[in-house]
Amino acid sequence: MKQEMKIKDLETVVVRFSGDSGDGMQLVGTIFSNLSAELGNEIITFPDYPAEIRAPHGTLSGVSGFQMQLGAKNVFTPGDKADVLIAMNPAALKVNAQFLKPDSVVIIDTDSFQTSDLERALFTTGDPFKELGLTSVQVVAAPITQMCKDCLEGIADNKQALKSRNILALGLVCWLFNRPLKIVEKLLTEKFKKKPDVLKANLLVLQAGFNYGHNIHAAVSTYRIETTSHKKGFYTDINGNKATAYGLIAAAEKAGLPLFLGSYPITPATDIMQELAVHKELGVKVMQTEDEIAGICTAIGASFAGNLAATSTSGPGLALKSEAIGLAVMAEIPLVVIDVQRAGPSTGMPTKSEQTDLMQALYGRNGESPVVVIAALSPTDCFDSAFRASKIALEHLTPVILLTDGYIANGSSAWRIPDLEEYPEIKPPYVSAEIRERWTPFMRNTETDVRYWAIPGTEGFMHRIGGLEKDYMQGVISTDPGNHQRMVQVRQSKIDKIADTLPLQEVWGDEDAETLVVGWGGTYGHLSEAVEKVREQGKKVAFTHFRYINPLPKNAETILRKYKKVLVIEQNLGQFAAYLRAKIGGLNPLQFNRVKGQPFVVARLVEEITKIVENGELKNSQCINS
């Protein structure tokens, strides 16, 4: 009886799939997000998975989640709290209870909510919803396991039936969102084309899940989300790590150089190496080395030999690479170092995200060792940022550290496949016949302070470089005091002058506001959404978000000095705020810091920004770090 059903038209909706880490939640989450993207929704996804590959079945430590926000427009984050939760067991319900909106829809598998399951998740009563205080949620209690078994009887064994639970749940979710199954069937066919038996089973349970929802006439909200038209072109769903890999490939293509990656497996950066390893047809050379140090050192060798060379890692790996980054600074060779930041220090929380490697990237080396530091803003921006990092490295013969983070690395959104014609040329400063007579290894372009690149195999330019200080004029080893001062300064000014080539920093929102919200890197989505919400309440606030950290864009100081209150929001204890204090004399911004390993909660940001905007007495110097 259709009239019993409530169809909610929503601008945006947040969905969270959750289960054991072996339950295939990431798979169905990805399929559902691809489906929604193909239907024209904007989507941002965020997988939240435990470090354990398979924690004990049904326990709280083994819960793996995949959250996404979809909507017609203005989707900047995976959302704070879920409108819909799929909880495959009681542990998943318990872990996610805090992320639920009061009237959300919760789909559970009743077969895995038995007494023993409840005990494993440390429930003490038979009613988990009551125990968690979830009194107003709308529960869809479906016998998912049993339905899988019934549906696949005589077709697949029990083991396969259990493996298909996630797909049956996906069918139910498709019903809930009025999604046609056709596209899901296409996606599953591609995914399981080499396993026809598994595909057959999955297609059957998908339909069964959808039918179940359709037939029970459950008195729960179903959703319809408007679609929107994007810029014309071909789109694909992409996460930050893939986008980073593609950005490197694009830069190599644009520069006409082979791409080399030296890397060592580390969460959450490994996918960059794995993605690049696939693309041998594009000539990419990937070495999985014996350790982090060899990762960067092979890249340094490849760079010396004339490749676009990169190494990818996460925080602890960046620490191991410090000395070698210093070598690249001293030898003045191009190198892209990607740090997918994760919660630290030490091993920290490998699968969780934060922005705590900024100081390490800027200063974590011996000696005066300036490098370019860039931070990617979003999953799709990883492409642009990796491209720009490569361009700067190759044109200025310097290491560039590209900071992404676990959140944007694993988060995904729809991405228009770019035409490389839209991207700028990359022209490394190669040596040429004209300069051959007067050339020395550290002879510089006086405008940019960049030396010239002589690649082994080039006749007439044999030379020796290395970690020892060199003579400014001759390029031979030197310990002359005055020469060292001069070389230290020129290595710094070479980096400072890159600011001349950077786009100017932009300010969004109300330029005449008293308050400027400042962010950097992967928090762009959350901050822009929060600022928009504050402005929707009629309050004036301006917003600027930094991609270029070192050097800062040339107008950064003017912007930051213009506002009465500057609020720097970041996922650390104030590293960017401290950097701005050091770079811009007298500036003492307000701070809001969260270091929980989780993305910001937009509602919390709105609250904090509003507090600052409304407090007329507050000045920059009054730090209210809460």
Add this chain to the structure above:
Amino acid sequence: MSSSQITYQAKDYKSAQLVRWCPGCGDYGLLTALHKALAELGVAPHDIVVISGIGCSSRLPYYMNTYGFHTIHGRGAAVATGVKVANPRLSVWLATGDGDCLAIGGNHFIHAVRRNVDVNILLMNNKIYGLTKGQYSPTSDRGFISKSSPYGTVEDPFRPAELAIGARGRFFARTIDTDVKNSSAILLAAAKHKGTSVVEVILNCVIFNDGIHETITAREHRADKTIFLRHGEKMIFGSNNDKGIVQSGFDLKAVTIGEDGYTLDDVLVHDMTTPDPTFHLKLALMDGNELPVALGIIRDVEAPVYDEDMEKQIENVRAKKPARTLKEFLMTGDIWEVK
């Protein structure tokens, strides 16, 4: 290029830089041997890259009129690997010492050898840290007294051959710093070998460890304390050329031909090409006590080469996948069109 038609001389590989090793240092002999070997090899100086780590030995690139990169402590093998993989057409050399290669750089050394990257490793073994002025090294003998082991070390040394062959090394040779003629021939063979070549140079540090190899290298007993191995030839040594190496059970044994019933027929013939490393290892571990220290090319075995195979793999994949640009690849993926 036309480099095959040009002939080179040793001086073409010498840089203008003043050589700054201590007078009498064994590094001089090796440097001369390298210049000679490269001239004979005939590869143009601009197609040669010499990489090094840190230490006295690692100054070597500055004295070469080639491309050179003096890197950081222990990491030379990794940098050299990157150079060779990025451009397999270059002739890549690594100058390293016992501390650089086997202590701080041990991991990179064994993995370079395991991968069989076509890099020539010159391991200058003087059993001491010279640049930091006299601490024991990972090849110093047990009980060795140095500034950092005033009461003698209580640890066993690495034997470079054991490490190299243990890491599946396919080329291992040993030479003496002052023996320029043989060193040069060995370096040439190392260059021609496809894959990682390890050449251990028994080298004297005249300042901090003078005479450490004297028990085997001194002129008066070198012929009795060493044996120069040549592929396909009998293992004969001694000042009178009357001693030979024979097999005795699972072991090797030095005998005098004509004594104890041993004849020339009993003496082993050197085969450097046999893939099984057992005999090569036994020969390489002869230490100058019961058995003479082996010099020359101990092992030279063909095996797949990492940098070549990486290029072959790229060609194989290209034959199957048509995309040559990022966009071509992306358009074959999971995409949708917005019109």
